[in-house]
Amino acid sequence: MPEWVTHVAFGFLLALLLKRQLKFPVLVGAILPDLIGKLALPAAFLIGSAGADSLFGIGHTPAGALVVAIGIAAILPQSFKQTFYSLALGVASHFALDLLQGPYGQQLLWPLLTQQFGLNLWYSDSVLPLAVTLVALGVYTIHFALANKD
Numbered sequence: 001m002p003e004w005v006t007h008v009a010f011g012f013l014l015a016l017l018l019k020r021q022l023k024f025p026v027l028v029g030a031i032l033p034d035l036i037g038k039l040a041l042p043a044a045f046l047i048g049s050a051g052a053d054s055l056f057g058i059g060h061t062p063a064g065a066l067v068v069a070i071g072i073a074a075i076l077p078q079s080f081k082q083t084f085y086s087l088a089l090g091v092a093s094h095f096a097l098d099l100l101q102g103p104y105g106q107q108l109l110w111p112l113l114t115q116q117f118g119l120n121l122w123y124s125d126s127v128l129p130l131a132v133t134l135v136a137l138g139v140y141t142i143h144f145a146l147a148n149k150d
């Protein structure tokens, strides 16, 4: 997985480009699949590591993360539809980045298929995704500043 800075920066860039009004849920969605996995550690004390790994591993699938996104959107005070779409955009951006890396693939079609998909363009410890995202964010920021200059 790219680290969370890359996921959040890429999600923020997408939110800006797509002019999402609710940007924070996009950022939460951008790390949501990994965040769910981090909950496995405390859960392992309660239900054992094998059970926690399989339960929270589901969260690192599009279907699992979107089910959690529905739950989050349902409890937040903003519009359910707007919040869910923003969370879903963030989740989609997360899996788009994870799909590009190797050596492990992503179970994009779970529960229909357990096959893993991946393009192996870089390894998970590479700084390339972060560098590309930060350069794109910088270009967008400069473009935005010049476009709004009086």
Ligand SMILES: [Zn+2]
Pocket: 001, 002, 033, 034, 060, 094, 098
């Ligand atoms: Zn991930």
